[in-house]
Amino acid sequence: MAGLKRFFPVLDWAGAYDRSVLVSDLVAAVIVTIMLIPQSLAYAMLAGLPPEIGLYASILPLVAYAVFGTSRTLAVGPVAVVSLMTASAVGQIAAQGTADYLTAATALALLSGGMLLLMGLLRLGFLANFLSHPVISGFISASGILIASSQLKHLLGVPVSGKTLPDILGGLGANIADTNPVTLAIGAGVVAFLYFARLRLKAILRGMGLNTRLADILTKAAPILSVAVTILLATAFDLGQRGVALIGEIPQGLPVPGLPVISPDLLATLAVPAFLISVIGFVESVSVAQTLASKRRQRIVPDMELVGLGAANIASGVSSGYPVTGGFARSVVNFDAGAETPAAGVFTAVGIALATLFLTPLLANLPQATLAATIIVAVLSLVDVRAMARVFTYSKADFAAMAATILVTLAWGVEPGVVAGVALSLLMYLYRTSKPHMAVVGQVPGTEHFRNINRHSVLTDPAILSVRVDESLYFANSRYLEDRIAALVAAAPEVRHVVLMCSAVNAIDASALESLEEIDHRLADAGIAFHLSEVKGPVMDRLRRTAFLKEMSGRVFLSQFEAVAALKAELAEGGRSAGAARSPAAASA
Amino acid sequence: MAGLKRFFPVLDWAGAYDRSVLVSDLVAAVIVTIMLIPQSLAYAMLAGLPPEIGLYASILPLVAYAVFGTSRTLAVGPVAVVSLMTASAVGQIAAQGTADYLTAATALALLSGGMLLLMGLLRLGFLANFLSHPVISGFISASGILIASSQLKHLLGVPVSGKTLPDILGGLGANIADTNPVTLAIGAGVVAFLYFARLRLKAILRGMGLNTRLADILTKAAPILSVAVTILLATAFDLGQRGVALIGEIPQGLPVPGLPVISPDLLATLAVPAFLISVIGFVESVSVAQTLASKRRQRIVPDMELVGLGAANIASGVSSGYPVTGGFARSVVNFDAGAETPAAGVFTAVGIALATLFLTPLLANLPQATLAATIIVAVLSLVDVRAMARVFTYSKADFAAMAATILVTLAWGVEPGVVAGVALSLLMYLYRTSKPHMAVVGQVPGTEHFRNINRHSVLTDPAILSVRVDESLYFANSRYLEDRIAALVAAAPEVRHVVLMCSAVNAIDASALESLEEIDHRLADAGIAFHLSEVKGPVMDRLRRTAFLKEMSGRVFLSQFEAVAALKAELAEGGRSAGAARSPAAASA
Structure with missing residues (x-):
């Protein structure tokens, strides 16, 4: 019926x-x-x-x-x-x-x-x-x-x-x-x-x-x-x-x-x-x-x-x-x-x-x-x-x-x-998503929040570059991501760790996955470790099926705060040795 | 040079x-x-x-x-x-x-x-x-x-x-x-x-x-x-x-x-x-x-x-x-x-x-x-x-x-x-973004976090429907949003407040804005107030240029937790009277 x-x-x-x-x-x-x-x-x-x-x-x-x-x-x-x-x-x-x-x-x-x-x-x-x-x-x-x-x-x-x-x-x-x-x-x-x-x-x-x-x-x-x-x-x-x-x-x-x-x-x-x-x-x-x-x-x-x-x-x-x-x-x-x-x-x-x-x-x-x-x-x-x-x-x-x-x-x-x-x-929608808003973020003093360094007065560490991308990652913007991160790193010679904050990333397609691998390889070649933070559940489920999480030079952190805290501690301990070393990824969502 | x-x-x-x-x-x-x-x-x-x-x-x-x-x-x-x-x-x-x-x-x-x-x-x-x-x-x-x-x-x-x-x-x-x-x-x-x-x-x-x-x-x-x-x-x-x-x-x-x-x-x-x-x-x-x-x-x-x-x-x-x-x-x-x-x-x-x-x-x-x-x-x-x-x-x-x-x-x-x-x-990318992931969310006990009710055991209130949408809102998915919210509300006759959690919304275009207005009008016709929470800075900047924020039946809350707390308090105080009344929007980002 x-x-x-x-x-x-x-x-x-x-x-x-x-x-x-x-x-x-x-x-x-x-x-x-x-x-x-x-x-x-x-x-x-x-x-x-x-x-x-x-x-x-x-x-x-x-x-x-x-x-x-x-x-x-x-x-x-x-x-x-x-x-x-x-x-x-x-x-x-x-x-x-x-x-x-x-x-x-x-x-x-x-x-x-x-x-x-x-x-x-x-x-x-x-x-x-x-x-x-x-x-x-x-x-x-x-x-x-x-x-x-x-x-x-x-x-x-x-x-x-x-x-x-x-x-x-x-x-x-x-x-x-x-x-x-x-x-x-x-x-x-x-x-x-x-x-x-x-x-x-x-x-x-x-x-x-x-x-x-x-x-x-x-x-x-x-x-x-x-x-x-x-x-x-x-x-x-x-x-x-x-x-x-x-x-x-x-x-x-x-x-x-x-x-x-x-x-x-x-x-x-x-x-x-x-x-x-x-x-x-x-x-x-x-x-x-x-x-x-x-x-x-x-x-x-x-x-x-x-x-x-x-x-x-x-x-x-x-x-x-x-x-x-x-x-x-x-x-x-x-x-x-x-x-x-x-x-x-x-x-x-x-x-x-x-x-x-x-x-x-x-x-x-x-x-x-x-x-x-x-x-x-x-x-x-x-x-x-x-x-x-x-x-x-x-x-x-x-x-x-x-x-x-x-x-x-x-x-x-x-x-x-x-x-x-x-x-x-x-076409205009695709164009917009192909050049997503990206912000270098720093910690708002006294909180666990990370905000745009250009909009807020925040704390940053010269050896850690925290980047937030405000769009799902897919083929039309994945090369833009590669390019922007390459530019940011080229402008910051002291950087040893890059953390990509994924709170606004609702999906990562195969192209973007390859771009992340590419970014990781290129950063590793330059002695920089690449990390992710705040990856959403469904995105993480999918990433777990790939070799990327195992092979990446850095780790996946539950939150940006946790990422920066852990990396600062490492830097203080081991100098720059931790940066380039390929550590097994501690996956978490 | x-x-x-x-x-x-x-x-x-x-x-x-x-x-x-x-x-x-x-x-x-x-x-x-x-x-x-x-x-x-x-x-x-x-x-x-x-x-x-x-x-x-x-x-x-x-x-x-x-x-x-x-x-x-x-x-x-x-x-x-x-x-x-x-x-x-x-x-x-x-x-x-x-x-x-x-x-x-x-x-x-x-x-x-x-x-x-x-x-x-x-x-x-x-x-x-x-x-x-x-x-x-x-x-x-x-x-x-x-x-x-x-x-x-x-x-x-x-x-x-x-x-x-x-x-x-x-x-x-x-x-x-x-x-x-x-x-x-x-x-x-x-x-x-x-x-x-x-x-x-x-x-x-x-x-x-x-x-x-x-x-x-x-x-x-x-x-x-x-x-x-x-x-x-x-x-x-x-x-x-x-x-x-x-x-x-x-x-x-x-x-x-x-x-x-x-x-x-x-x-x-x-x-x-x-x-x-x-x-x-x-x-x-x-x-x-x-x-x-x-x-x-x-x-x-x-x-x-x-x-x-x-x-x-x-x-x-x-x-x-x-x-x-x-x-x-x-x-x-x-x-x-x-x-x-x-x-x-x-x-x-x-x-x-x-x-x-x-x-x-x-x-x-x-x-x-x-x-x-x-x-x-x-x-x-x-x-x-x-x-x-x-x-x-x-x-x-x-x-x-x-x-x-x-x-x-x-x-x-x-x-x-x-x-x-x-x-x-x-086409496949557009199709995917045209049917974004949406979740009804509830409060994880003991925290200020709100998660999918189908994945987690969470606390909900029958008079408050909290919906998270995991995509920017634009023309290809705005009618889907209207339709999904209409369906969710039709299935929940006790609902007096709908809160749309916008943490993953990186943009709202003119079509989506009209859909939000439409959703708001339709909900108001049915005696339900419509609220937003966790709207991002750039999105909020743009919404502030519209009449929508002033005319909407509900408010914009800084966080989902704050939204539910405030609405629960209102419901406890004034019964359902607060629901249908058009209160001025307290905009905040």
Whole structure:
């Protein structure tokens, strides 16, 4: 049963399902459905797909996630960044509006679903950890800017294409004279209303006596209100005839399950984007899920989340959808509206299915500018300037990775942006660990503590060099260690003993072991004994399996204090004879 | 003057040059010259080049290194592994024996020289550190096997081509019936003699009363003796007529300095191999130089070594040579023969130049099998099975990187081998640090020490969870930390305080900082306070620049003992009220 539960988290909660939970879930589902309808249409437009595809991607994926996902309250479906990445990937293969474009988007969902599923089964969730927070934050900010600027064309009613900021801005500049004033009026009006709703409406509603939760939920319904009002306006004034681009007829009815015909060539072309979409979608989704889960002391299982998202994307792929993931805004709404189990997701799916069956005829007169305005307001909140400032203050290296991610994303597109960010942050991490902090230490008078001689006034002995290294020893820094110790010894001709203080060394790999042997040999050649102190248990366990401990010229001391005390006593006794002599290592951890 | 000395290490020693140093250097130069003649011819053959190219590469490069290199005793010139890599790189571009092949080899030297020089000036020597010892050791062993098997054709006198072990062995198998018995007799004879010299001759000479040093040097002269004897045999018995492949006429005279005509296409093709040759050559050279320097308490400057080797390769490129580096065997001979300054290298260059002018007519009848035998005996000592066993015992992860390097090098060639080894070792390092060792710790009774509850019998408090993390916190492990702490807290419902013990945390990057904030928020949502203890000075300096310390629900304690003592007292006083309250952080390091 525990094993089954691991693969079907649904079993965890379905047994205890009762009427009160049902009511909570139903209420949440109604609210999320109302929120999801305009979002689904808008993000499909962002992805370059017909609006119904956004609705399709909000039905079966929710059911699949309810069965396999470990978060109780995550709401999956189309999201902004993944829609942008879809547009970027599919746009390289086919022209928007063609059947090939649709097929490629669906294939992308299937491929990404398969990858997520495989990563989950192979427990490769840790791969997502190589996206650092500054890289993700930079990527999402840059995506927000790209998305918002790409939607300006719908607000102005001019044709512009391009996947990079210079292309988009260039296109807008060239066509701005053709702006349709009615379209602009609608778009700007909706933007203004949505910002008003976001910044002021909640306070006004509360001032009118509504409770916080209801005020909050009504505020979040502002987009659907914009949709309704602009449809009415477009219908009443026949705005389609005045050059305002409308959504047009949406095919009524549910998607027919089926597999798209995918050529091996298409798969090969989509592999890298599908991987990036999978990882970015997973990271976004898991961070939302984890935040919500911990509020109720629940747990999510990241590797199982991969399976849940994989199932959701495969479900999207077999129902003419496109890549989906857990969205921040809608999950928070779901949580705040009181959803208690993933059943709320299933009810939401039913709601969207009903909308697809019965509401689509009403949407034909919806101006595209309304959806564009919805997107712009949603994504501009993704641009996190404060996060940039915070990272800048805290760490220039992290900021460099963030800035590179932002610039490359804006100038060359989403895929190069992610890749450049990850590569740069890994290289900088490796560079940092390759030149670890090292300090010559001395005894703080009156204590057994040893501290940096440059920061503290400490006692040292000219015949004993105590060096602390603040990093695990591995191949990238082992030669640096050799070199630094050689330099320190060359500068201190009276030294007879070198003690390496290993309190911050969490591991010693084979390269570092060889370097330690090398250091030992070279010091022995120069008549200097080499000792270790404060070696950790697991590191010592491993060293015990080597000949190094037996062959080294010095000893391993439990503490730096003990080392210096013992060596001072030896020096006082035997003069320098003890220095070069190879004494058997007294190993201890 | 100090600045000039940095860029012209020659100034360090030239001023103090006197007669006794001159004599030492001259003696060493004579001995190294004798050793270098057969080596230069042999390695040129290994690189697929005419024998004189090996001599050319042993003249100007030595002079250039003497001016710019920081090692007093390193002997540069053609070496086995770099010759193999040259053959592999150039063989992809042109057929052996053509003018294009020669041009490409010379271009490779220039390109590699330029890269080394640039890396030196930009202080990029640390790049070499990303080659781990197991990867280098595996690569050199595999190269040894490849080289030895590639030379078997000369021993058998059959034509075989191929750059990978399967190709070479397949070719040998197909042609073994055509073996020339006289060639095989010469080759096998030389192999046997060289092994005898290596294993027994020294002891015999010492038994005859020679001193150790002389016996050692005579032993190392065995290859030149083989050369002389087989030339005499080939001349006396006219072996060229019996199907024994001979070196043939070598153009007499010195190389004419000049630049090859290099097309941009050629440069682009050679860029990656040139980079790999540069890095591998640098690593080999520096490790030899460092070993020798420390024997006399001298220092080498790795970034300046790049300049020295860069100058040597450029000198090789302008004098019709091919890539060179510091060789292990010849440097040790130089050192043992008493060389005291790089002037010995200049004298060696003069010796080789004289040989090129006057000795080459004598070499025409040298059987290729003799050179092949010299190479085989030299490179088989590079195959280090004991190193493999040692790495296997010490670390399975390091062994995996080593085994991958060996297998890929043998099966696909030298370049994929190095790249695969470096990539795998970096990935494994990142993987390891992405799942750091974490331990729940408790107080060892009667002490102030806190140790792993699974390894020691310790005291714990059900309301206080003390967790030690044994790694710097950075993006690749920050989400793992979040997840582990969430899991630990979910499993311990009575916990009111979590203390993260940071004694092994050498750095906290922006991602980890966000994760700590996230952990703090999530714990606070669940009514748990989050504290840090034993935060290091530099880490604390950086944390002080953030809002985290002010906003966190708990405090920073100097030691884990202090943390637990204070929290226990609070719990005893105020019940659980202290747990969820956000108290101002009392920062301390």
